[in-house]
Amino acid sequence: MKIKKEHIKFILGCILLMGFQIGMANTWTVCATCENNSIKETIARATDHDTIRIEKGTYKEFEILVDKPLVIKGIGYPIVDGEKKGEIFKITSDNVTLDGLFVINVGVSYTKDNAAIRVVQSKNFLIQNMVLEQLFFGIYLEKSSHGKVYHNRIIGQAVDEYNSGNGIQLWYSTDVEVSKNHVQGTRDGIYLEFSDRITITDNTSVDNLRYGLHFMFSNNDVYSNNTFENNGAGVAVMFSKFITMKDNTFQKNWGTAAYGMLLKEINDAEISGNTFEENTIGINIEGSNRIQYHNNDFINNGWAIRVIGACYTNSFTGNNFLYNSFDISYNSKLNDNVFEGNFWSSYTGYDLDKDGVGDVPYRPVKLFSYIVNRTPETIVLLRSLFMDIIDFSERVSPVFTPDELKDIRPLMKIRP
């Protein structure tokens, strides 16, 4: 019996030891005073599916190649300093996780798009809780898919467009989720090119030099609950199909060439529940067809919606247009778009049958905005008495503005 007990103890001990050894084999610790004091070398030593823990400290390394499936985790935000020499992390393997690192000083180059973190042709990556500062490009996903970029903080200090990079860039990537990131002070906050089925949610993109979010040739993407504020030119969505834009906030994109959102060659999109506040132009639409705009709020914009040519079969329903200098600007006499059931703060009609819908149609295009489209110099007459007078007379009997462009069921009360 006694021997048996000893046996069991021994076996248990062995198992414990083995377990410990398995743990040892899989987890590497990097710190300034440890045996492993270099991230690069530790990665070279590690085997597939290992975990590398990086302790607090400063690691002056760049061009760190992650070519095997690893979990690289920072403890207490260790600093990885690229010393402006080039790229910092380059991930070429599937199933890589980067977590909790403070990456600074990416090398600025005029020939290479150096990034703090570059993911090349990999799947199932996870980049989370990273802080990137002093950067050129932030997170650059190249031909990668099924990954997640979650809760990162990217802070650049871009001054000129030609020598600054984008915060999060997706190029030929598919099925990626970008959420809860904060991007500021880069060229384009989030940039998508040839990237399909991307979900962008709960991000904040502020104070970027050019666009807060920029879409090019990317289809079937969804972006929702994001905030875009004070970006050089707002958000640009171009040459893309089947985009869903929901519950985003576009605000304070104010400047002579700034938009809340710029749509160019966008087809079959849905834009709903967004708030456009204090932008020079809320939405600038060019060559975009079959788009549903509903339940958006346009508040205090210069132009709420500016339509420039060739936009057909769009519908605007249930939106609130509040205190915009111009609600809608239109540059052609032809109108194929439907405006119905919106609330217009400058509507002066009445509702005799008390059904909540105004009895008189509302014409959202002011004569002044029509004239300004024709001769841009006339904008100097903004807010002059003369313009108010002719706007009024045009509203009573339209001569110049598209006759059929009207909301026949304007709401009497603001849509809650």
Place this chain on the structure above:
Amino acid sequence: MLKILKYSFYDLIRSRWSYVYFLFYLALGFVLLFLNNDVSKAVITLMNVIIVLIPLIGTIFGVMYYYNSREFTELLLAQPINRRSIFMGQYFGVAGSLTMSLVLGLGIPFVLYGLLRSNAIFDFSLLLVTGAFLTFIFVGLSFVIAISNENKIKGFGYAVLLWLFLAVVYDGLFLMSLIVFEEYPLDTFSLVATALNPIDLSRILILLKLDISALLGYTGAIFKKFFGTDLGFLVSMAILLLWTVLPILGLGHKAKRKDF
């Protein structure tokens, strides 16, 4: 001249019209700030009112005052007083009291609502300065019209017509010429045309100081390049000053020659 100025000034204050005018601006200021607590937004709304109302009230008040105090003027003319100082005194009395009503009427509510702590103070002072200029300009113009026309109806007609022209018709002509000549570069033309009309000039000066100037787009950029600089500001102030001085000179000229 100072004595007559003082007399005219107190006369207006006693006649209660200054009070009405003062109370109107006071109420306007309070209501605006009560409805939206944002000082800089209130400045925009106020601009619309000021650009239209100040010239109108200045014109009508000037004409009215001149015709009303005609008998007193004749009495003064019988005294050994310089003609110039009689009319100048009356002019500055009217314009000064209107300006004071404006400045106090708008100033009090804005100061109470924390103007001094807000960064809109410069915009607001610009608003008051242009308002004061417009008052002086339009009272001066109306005095000239009144002194040139014995017939009150005619005088009133001309004065209102002058206001209508500068506030509305001028912009119409401006707009027409912009549209007719849209093929040509119009930047310099629109700059000059704006500068020539005191109402338009004041409007643009204030607009450019406000956020709303971003709406002006590239035309606005040209305007900003001119009016936004110190030189442009000085030039526009000089133009406003010229607009003020010209009617005064005209008034002096007319007063000297007129046979009463």
